[in-house]
Amino acid sequence: xxxxxxxxxxxxxxxxxxxxxxxxxxxxxxxxxxxxxxxxxxxxxxxxxxxxxxxxxxxxxxxxxxxxxxxxxxxxxxxxxxxxxxxxxxxxxxxxxxxxxxxxxxxxxxxxxxxxxxxxxxxxxxxxxxxxxxxxxxxxxxxxxxxxxxxxxxxxxxxxxxxxxxxxxxxxxxxxxxxxxxxxxxxxxxxxxxxxxxxxxxxxxxxxxxxxxxxxxxxxxxxxxxxxxxxxxxxxxxxxxxxxxxxxxxxxxxxxxxxxxxxxxxxxxxxxxxxxxxxxxxxxxxxxxxxxxxxxxxxxxxxxxxxxxxxxxxxxxxxxxxxxxxxxxxxxxxxxxxxxxxxxxxxxxxxxxxxxxxxxxxxxxxxxxxxxxxxxxxxxxxxxxxxxxxxxxxxxxxxxxxxxxxxxxxxxxxxxxxxxxxxxxxxxxxxxxxxxxxxxxxxxxxxxxxxxxxxxxxxxxxxxxxxxxxxxxxxxxxxxxxxxxxxxxxxxxxxx
Amino acid sequence: xxxxxxxxxxxxxxxxxxxxxxxxxxxxxxxxxxxxxxxxxxxxxxxxxxxxxxxxxxxxxxxxxxxxxxxxxxxxxxxxxxxxxxxxxxxxxxxxxxxxxxxxxxxxxxxxxxxxxxxxxxxxxxxxxxxxxxxxxxxxxxxxxxxxxxxxxxxxxxxxxxxxxxxxxxxxxxxxxxxxxxxxxxxxxxxxxxxxxxxxxxxxxxxxxxxxxxxxxxxxxxxxxxxxxxxxxxxxxxxxxxxxxxxxxxxxxxxxxxxxxxxxxxxxxxxxxxxxxxxxxxxxxxxxxxxxxxxxxxxxxxxxxxxxxxxxxxxxxxxxxxxxxxxxxxxxxxxxxxxxxxxxxxxxxxxxxxxxxxxxxxxxxxxxxxxxxxxxxxxxxxxxxxxxxxxxxxxxxxxxxxxxxxxxxxxxxxxxxxxxxxxxxxxxxxxxxxxxxxxxxxxxxxxxxxxxxxxxxxxxxxxxxxxxxxxxxxxxxxxxxxxxxxxxxxxxxx
Numbered sequence: 001x002x003x004x005x006x007x008x009x010x011x012x013x014x015x016x017x018x019x020x021x022x023x024x025x026x027x028x029x030x031x032x033x034x035x036x037x038x039x040x041x042x043x044x045x046x047x048x049x050x051x052x053x054x055x056x057x058x059x060x061x062x063x064x065x066x067x068x069x070x071x072x073x074x075x076x077x078x079x080x081x082x083x084x085x086x087x088x089x090x091x092x093x094x095x096x097x098x099x100x101x102x103x104x105x106x107x108x109x110x111x112x113x114x115x116x117x118x119x120x121x122x123x124x125x126x127x128x129x130x131x132x133x134x135x136x137x138x139x140x141x142x143x144x145x146x147x148x149x150x151x152x153x154x155x156x157x158x159x160x161x162x163x164x165x166x167x168x169x170x171x172x173x174x175x176x177x178x179x180x181x182x183x184x185x186x187x188x189x190x191x192x193x194x195x196x197x198x199x200x201x202x203x204x205x206x207x208x209x210x211x212x213x214x215x216x217x218x219x220x221x222x223x224x225x226x227x228x229x230x231x232x233x234x235x236x237x238x239x240x241x242x243x244x245x246x247x248x249x250x251x252x253x254x255x256x257x258x259x260x261x262x263x264x265x266x267x268x269x270x271x272x273x274x275x276x277x278x279x280x281x282x283x284x285x286x287x288x289x290x291x292x293x294x295x296x297x298x299x300x301x302x303x304x305x306x307x308x309x310x311x312x313x314x315x316x317x318x319x320x321x322x323x324x325x326x327x328x329x330x331x332x333x334x335x336x337x338x339x340x341x342x343x344x345x346x347x348x349x350x351x352x353x354x355x356x357x358x359x360x361x362x363x364x365x366x367x368x369x370x371x372x373x374x375x376x377x378x379x380x381x382x383x384x385x386x387x388x389x390x391x392x393x394x395x396x397x398x399x400x401x402x403x404x405x406x407x408x409x410x411x412x413x414x415x416x417x418x419x420x421x422x423x424x425x426x427x428x429x430x431x432x433x434x435x436x437x438x439x440x441x442x443x444x445x446x447x448x449x450x451x452x453x454x455x456x457x458x459x460x461x462x463x464x465x466x467x468x469x470x471x472x473x474x475x476x477x478x479x480x481x482x483x484x485x486x487x488x489x490x491x492x493x494x495x496x
Numbered sequence: 497x498x499x500x501x502x503x504x505x506x507x508x509x510x511x512x513x514x515x516x517x518x519x520x521x522x523x524x525x526x527x528x529x530x531x532x533x534x535x536x537x538x539x540x541x542x543x544x545x546x547x548x549x550x551x552x553x554x555x556x557x558x559x560x561x562x563x564x565x566x567x568x569x570x571x572x573x574x575x576x577x578x579x580x581x582x583x584x585x586x587x588x589x590x591x592x593x594x595x596x597x598x599x600x601x602x603x604x605x606x607x608x609x610x611x612x613x614x615x616x617x618x619x620x621x622x623x624x625x626x627x628x629x630x631x632x633x634x635x636x637x638x639x640x641x642x643x644x645x646x647x648x649x650x651x652x653x654x655x656x657x658x659x660x661x662x663x664x665x666x667x668x669x670x671x672x673x674x675x676x677x678x679x680x681x682x683x684x685x686x687x688x689x690x691x692x693x694x695x696x697x698x699x700x701x702x703x704x705x706x707x708x709x710x711x712x713x714x715x716x717x718x719x720x721x722x723x724x725x726x727x728x729x730x731x732x733x734x735x736x737x738x739x740x741x742x743x744x745x746x747x748x749x750x751x752x753x754x755x756x757x758x759x760x761x762x763x764x765x766x767x768x769x770x771x772x773x774x775x776x777x778x779x780x781x782x783x784x785x786x787x788x789x790x791x792x793x794x795x796x797x798x799x800x801x802x803x804x805x806x807x808x809x810x811x812x813x814x815x816x817x818x819x820x821x822x823x824x825x826x827x828x829x830x831x832x833x834x835x836x837x838x839x840x841x842x843x844x845x846x847x848x849x850x851x852x853x854x855x856x857x858x859x860x861x862x863x864x865x866x867x868x869x870x871x872x873x874x875x876x877x878x879x880x881x882x883x884x885x886x887x888x889x890x891x892x893x894x895x896x897x898x899x900x901x902x903x904x905x906x907x908x909x910x911x912x913x914x915x916x917x918x919x920x921x922x923x924x925x926x927x928x929x930x931x932x933x934x935x936x937x938x939x940x941x942x943x944x945x946x947x948x949x950x951x952x953x954x955x956x957x958x959x960x961x962x963x964x965x966x967x968x969x970x971x972x973x974x975x976x977x978x979x980x981x982x983x984x985x986x987x988x989x990x
């Protein structure tokens with residue numbers, strides 16, 4: 001058997017069920033790797049707690065009461081609130097904050113038998129695409145620790161990539177699962193908006209936020225997604241009233257005759273040539289599997305950037321108002337009156353990018369600007385969804401790059417935030433339309449330290465199974481998803 | 497949004513009473529707390545009077561990750577009000593966030609309805625004295641209440657109680673249709689009656705379940721609307737009238753002194769009887785309203801509206817009209833008896849038993865209400881049941897007892913509700929003397945003893961007849977049947 005940390009969720013589940021591995025043994029293996037990690041992937045872990053949970057899980061296996069993912073370790077992005085670990089959303093504002101309840105997604109994984117390893121680093125309140133906006137320091141890309149892991153679910157991607165956990169949760173508002181998955185060479189899926197409950201997800205932009213799994217391959221993502229989806233109408237009014245399903249069911253299907261759309265706007269000048277050629281190679285693999293390609297157009301692709309950077313900050317400016325220092329979270333030490341208490345607490349508690357988005361959001365919602373910005377953005381958002389509707393009359397799913405380039409250097413875009421906003425161009429449209437989309441490893445750069453390249457699959461509403469099956473069929477033919485970064489620097493995963 | 501168009505504002509009608517040559521213009525915004533068990537967007541209890549912060553859950557505290565879920569019962573209340581006031585109940589309405597910072601507003605925004613409210617239009621009709629009046633509604637929208645800041649109990653600090661945070665409210669907004677403080681109070685009383693009647697609000701003004709804000713302005717007849725000032729939180733009908741009267745005098749004084757009225761929000765101080773400014777328009781915040789992305793549009797299917805329509809009680813106005821047509825009651829009686837469903841029900845139950853509508857009305861509005869008022873008791877808790885009152889009335893109607901004896905009987909029942917009416921009449925000697933022979937004997941005695949009166953009567957003095965009746969009644973200890981007595985006396989004297 002290969003090393004524990006190279007086992008997929010699917011393999012682990014079987015090994016644990018058949019008792020060829022013990023839950024505590026697996027948990028300890030991962031905890032040891034986590035303890036030695038120096039990637040900034042984890043924000044919190046608790047050995048005692050995890051081991052206790054592992055023992056309880058083993059007991060269930062012994063009594064033949066195993067849940068579907070019994071004993072499989074998982075780690076959660078720190079925007080999911082948890083009773084057992086602090087929940088900070090990567091912000092000083094919530095340093096040390098303990099939630100009185102678990103997010104629905106977190107409880108669902110616990111019900112499915114998963115053992116929580118701890119909480120993962122992310123951009124503050126999920127705002128960013130490099131994980132550099134975390135108040136607790138950046139997470140590093142395990143393939144090249146001088147590069148960013150992407151964001152905002154950077155800790156999740158780095159942890160799965162460095163084999164610090166077999167599975168992680170992420171959240172995607174404008175690409176925050178797909179882009180870090182692409183940068184770190186793992187598989188991640190953002191389901192249709194509303195499929196996974198937002199209850200207990202610290203809100204960034206409510207109309208866009210969506211939870212999803214991040215793991216080694218499509219099969220694992222399908223297993224994890226099956227555990228986390230389903231209606232939660234008593235707690236989240238935007239939850240889709242659509243039954244949970246077993247997303248692994250369709251994974252054996254042939255993709256012969258599948259029509260894949262290639263949006264011309266996704267293959268323009270801004271696209272890195274290495275990324276472009278990796279996608280082209282993936283196309284030929286899919287073609288050999290019987291898929292055909294049709295050119296399509298998503299004409300509003302470019303507008304998705306201003307639309308997103310109006311709507312998301314608008315919602316964020318309001319969502320983050322609750323962090324006022326009154327009931328929980330950071331409160332300034334000294335203040336003379338209420339107004340000063342608010343101002344100082346928020347000035348000290350929030351980082352620069354969060355403040356920037358709050359201010360942008362307050363501006364676009366303010367009297368006299370609402371119509372020109374927010375309302376206009378909402379109109380174009382509907383047009384973007386219409387573009388997809390039109391596109392799906394011509395194809396079954398859409399293929400393109402996740403990001404215009406591979407991971408960039410740490411600090412490289414700090415001075416020019418606009419360039420990192422622009423890099424979101426291929427992930428934003430699906431987010432704005434609420435469509436399911438995933439990132440699948442499809443190549444490596446030719447650089448001295450090779451960096452992963454991801455391809456993006458976008459499906460129609462609630463067609464996650466179709467996406468996962470195409471990715472799975474592709475992964476049966478390719479090895480990209482099996483590659484893991486070598487720890488030549490001793491930064492993580494030294495198992496004794 | 498239903499904005500009042502200048503055309504829809506009635507021109508100053510002749511009937512409008514002027515104050516020092518000025519016409520008073522009043523519009524109302526009323527916050528009615530809805531009778532639900534749990535909050536509008538959470539499952540926490542709305543029960544009044546619990547220890548601070550014991551009825552606030554993760555949603556009410558705005559903990560990270562908590563989300564709102566609409567309380568269906570609150571929507572049902574809104575639909576009931578809409579149906580009661582002849583409004584349009586919107587098929588699709590939108591929840592919006594009203595953003596501002598305050599310690600008792602945990603999310604930093606209030607969830608309300610802004611552009612598309614659930615209840616649109618409608619009217620409230622009532623009497624001011626005997627004059628009918630109608631006030632048009634602009635809208636009624638659903639929203640959540642804030643918590644409470646407690647400034648008294650903490651030295652140098654403020655306490656926050658979030659028990660009230662998230663309590664469901666309907667904000668009911670009128671056109672500026674009222675022309676005097678009397679009309680304003682009559683409107684508020686009528687609205688109060690309706691919301692309690694249809695059981696969407698308990699109407700408890702002391703506990704803040706029914707809070708009125710009045711927008712008041714004055715103008716010369718025929719002139720454009722004056723600048724308004726909003727009087728906040730008028731929590732009794734008495735203060736409402738005092739506050740508006742004061743505000744009207746103050747505004748007229750300002751204008752007469754050549755000063756302009758500045759748009760402002762003012763508070764009424766019951767201690768001084770004055771209003772004072774809280775904030776002016778310059779302080780007005782930009783609330784940055786936008787549709788709440790946590791709540792999909794509120795969609796109300798026509799079937800649901802019909803279902804609720806069929807479950808609605810008869811409304812007070814319709815019931816009063818029915819009392820007039822069915823029982824032949826005067827308007828005044830019908831209106832008074834329909835002040836509350838409890839009183840109306842008591843009346844109808846009494847009539848059902850005794851068949852004497854006008855007598856029942858007189859007894860309920862008179863003797864019964866007087867006694868209830870004396871002990872501040874609702875008719876629900878009246879010690880005398882409608883069956884007992886009906887039996888009492890029946891005894892009067894068939895001449896068994898006199899009207900005066902009826903009052904004595906009511907007193908006796910009041911202190912001993914278990915007593916049998918029949919027994920009481922016997923033991924208290926309340927039975928009316930209807931026996932002609934006995935009465936004739938009695939009259940003979942009276943005539944013999946009052947020869948001078950008889951003489952006066954025969955000389956044409958009508959008054960002497962009344963004196964003789966009085967003497968006879970006195971001799972019977974009030975138990976003679978007055979009608980019979982009069983007839984017999986007339987016969988004797990003729």
